[in-house]
Amino acid sequence: MAAVAESKGRGAAIVMAAYLLFLMLPIYWLLNMSLKTNAEILGAFSLWPRNPTLDNYRTILTDPSWYMGYVNSLIYVVMNTVISITVALPAAYAFSRYRFLGDKHLFFWLLTNRMAPAAVFALPFFQLYSSIGLFDTHIAVALAHCLFNVPLAVWILEGFMSGVPREIDETAYIDGYSFPRFFVKIFMPLIASGIGVAAFFCFMFSWVELLLSRTLTSVSAKPIAATMTRTVSASGLDWGVLAAAGILTIIPGALVIWFVRNYIAKGFALGRV
Amino acid sequence: MDKPVNNRAWFLVLPVLALVAFSAVLPLMTVVNYSVQDTFGNNQFFWAGLEWFEEVISSDRIRAALGRQILFSAIILAIEIPLGIFVALNMPKKGVWASFCLVLMALPLLIPWNVVGTIWQVFGRVDIGLLGYTLSKLGVDYNYVNDAVDAWITVVVMDVWHWTSLVALLCYAGLQSIPDAYYQAAKIDQASRWKVFRYIELPKMQGVLLIAVLLRFMDSFMIYTEPFVVTGGGPGNATTFLSIDLVKMAIGQFDLGPAAAFSLIYFLVILLISFVFYTIMTKEGETL
Numbered sequence: 001m002a003a004v005a006e007s008k009g010r011g012a013a014i015v016m017a018a019y020l021l022f023l024m025l026p027i028y029w030l031l032n033m034s035l036k037t038n039a040e041i042l043g044a045f046s047l048w049p050r051n052p053t054l055d056n057y058r059t060i061l062t063d064p065s066w067y068m069g070y071v072n073s074l075i076y077v078v079m080n081t082v083i084s085i086t087v088a089l090p091a092a093y094a095f096s097r098y099r100f101l102g103d104k105h106l107f108f109w110l111l112t113n114r115m116a117p118a119a120v121f122a123l124p125f126f127q128l129y130s131s132i133g134l135f136d137t138h139i140a141v142a143l144a145h146c147l148f149n150v151p152l153a154v155w156i157l158e159g160f161m162s163g164v165p166r167e168i169d170e171t172a173y174i175d176g177y178s179f180p181r182f183f184v185k186i187f188m189p190l191i192a193s194g195i196g197v198a199a200f201f202c203f204m205f206s207w208v209e210l211l212l213s214r215t216l217t218s219v220s221a222k223p224i225a226a227t228m229t230r231t232v233s234a235s236g237l238d239w240g241v242l243a244a245a246g247i248l249t250i251i252p253g254a255l256v257i258w259f260v261r262n263y264i265a266k267g268f269a270l271g272r273v
Numbered sequence: 274m275d276k277p278v279n280n281r282a283w284f285l286v287l288p289v290l291a292l293v294a295f296s297a298v299l300p301l302m303t304v305v306n307y308s309v310q311d312t313f314g315n316n317q318f319f320w321a322g323l324e325w326f327e328e329v330i331s332s333d334r335i336r337a338a339l340g341r342q343i344l345f346s347a348i349i350l351a352i353e354i355p356l357g358i359f360v361a362l363n364m365p366k367k368g369v370w371a372s373f374c375l376v377l378m379a380l381p382l383l384i385p386w387n388v389v390g391t392i393w394q395v396f397g398r399v400d401i402g403l404l405g406y407t408l409s410k411l412g413v414d415y416n417y418v419n420d421a422v423d424a425w426i427t428v429v430v431m432d433v434w435h436w437t438s439l440v441a442l443l444c445y446a447g448l449q450s451i452p453d454a455y456y457q458a459a460k461i462d463q464a465s466r467w468k469v470f471r472y473i474e475l476p477k478m479q480g481v482l483l484i485a486v487l488l489r490f491m492d493s494f495m496i497y498t499e500p501f502v503v504t505g506g507g508p509g510n511a512t513t514f515l516s517i518d519l520v521k522m523a524i525g526q527f528d529l530g531p532a533a534a535f536s537l538i539y540f541l542v543i544l545l546i547s548f549v550f551y552t553i554m555t556k557e558g559e560t561l
Binding site for chain 2: 011012015016019020022023024025026027029030033041042045047083086087088090091093094095097098099100101103106108110111112113114115116117118119120121122123124125127128143144146147150151154204207208209210211215224225228239242243246249250252253254256257258261262
């Protein structure tokens with residue numbers, strides 16, 4: 001193994017350094033801008049802030065119309081993650097353990113929802129949720145995001161569950177466990193990492209989505225991403241605040257990645273490695 | 274591994290079915306409904322048959338958008354898949370550095386899509402962006418607002434920046450599952466680096482690569498927010514991809530009939546191509 005590592009050696013390190021530099025430069029530039037005043041951004045070109053200021057962040061964290069955007073986003077993202085995982089768990093179990101009438105077709109049909117362009121659904125969703133009085137609520141966005149998160153969660157969980165030997169189920173039933181008790185007490189701890197990964201993906205895709213969440217909200221549930229676009233068009237481009245808001249949207253993602261870093265690679269393979 | 278047949282498993286699938294029926298089938302039926310009717314407002318609808326479908330299929334504007342979309346997805350796949358494999362091969366195998374690389378690489382994936390657009394919009398600006406400023410100082414005539422080629426390059430580089438990590442992480446997961454014994458055997462046989470890649474690593478990555486291609490194809494074919502923020506579909510219509518065109522039509526101009534017909538055709542195209550990938554994928558799964 002040491003030999004393989006050596007032969008990779010310096011070349012690999014240079015490749016990785018170059019790639020990570022490419023990834024980080026645009027983010028650094030945003031961070032750089034967020035620490036400058038507008039006058040400095042537009043006035044002189046500099047690679048780092050000459051007079052670092054936290055004013056832009058202060059603007060966001062003290063103004064409810066800004067920081068409520070983060071709260072709204074977090075509320076519907078968490079709601080969506082909980083709903084998606086709750087309904088996906090039993091379904092994934094069914095797909096991984098049993099064969100039943102139409103199972104393969106059903107599985108593909110679920111996946112087709114992941115392939116549906118959000119643009120196709122934007123208008124019908126708007127009409128559907130308006131007509132049942134859910135327009136501009138967190139639950140509307142959470143339900144709309146289930147469109148692509150539930151299939152994904154079923155897919156990931158099914159992969160992880162198939163890795164657990166079926167003998168465990170059978171032994172538990174022989175020991176007199178009922179299905180719900182077996183599922184919660186024995187099975188769920190066994191696939192805990194799978195649940196974590198599935199939750200991570202639901203969080204991620206719900207957090208980054210904008211088209212549906214913007215279409216379904218106006219004031220009281222408006223996500224941060226939409227708050228940003230409106231400020232750009234309205235107040236004559238406040239670059240510093242815009243950059244600070246952007247940096248703040250990156251932080252929840254970075255925190256979540258840190259918690260699942262050991263499972264991330266397997267998770268991206270949807271539990272199928 | 275044979276799974277027992279048990280039709281009662283349907284009860285476990287019911288919650289998912291109910292939820293997805295509510296959030297997918299209902300809206301889709303609305304779209305189908307619009308696609309065969311015409312309206313003059315006041316909620317009065319008239320049967321229009323296949324008129325809208327004919328209009329959409331023969332529309333030059335939509336054909337042009339479809340052409341751009343296919344070209345875009347092709348370029349994206351041609352760059353991101355090889356680059357992703359290359360990066361995965363160069364990643365540290367384990368330890369602190371591996372975690373470090375994983376976390377940094379996953380970062381672009383968790384940035385809201387309009388923020389990705391904003392980042393590149395700023396980054397490419399000639400007056401205040403690092404990239405645009407540097408290029409113009411080097412004497413390169415770069416301006417993504419007015420020049421169609423520059424706009425394309427910016428959007429493609431942005432997508433490579435945004436999504437190559439996904440391919441790399443998938444391939445990395447595939448590489449991790451190769452037992453050391455394979456490499457030792459290759460070393461004893463004095464296999465070249467290329468042969469190790471061609472006969473050990475590539476076949477082992479086949480499964481995850483198909484997932485990568487499928488995901489990247491679907492998502493690049495549906496791309497909306499990022500190019501919309503950076504270029505707004507311009508200059509002219511140079512970067513107006515299918516989703517951007519569709520949203521313009523449905524929400525901007527409120528042409529419900531043609532937009533609905535367009536949606537259905539769009540959805541069917543993705544479905545068809547994805548079905549081909551999926552069939553290949555499940556076949557692979559059975560032979561492994």
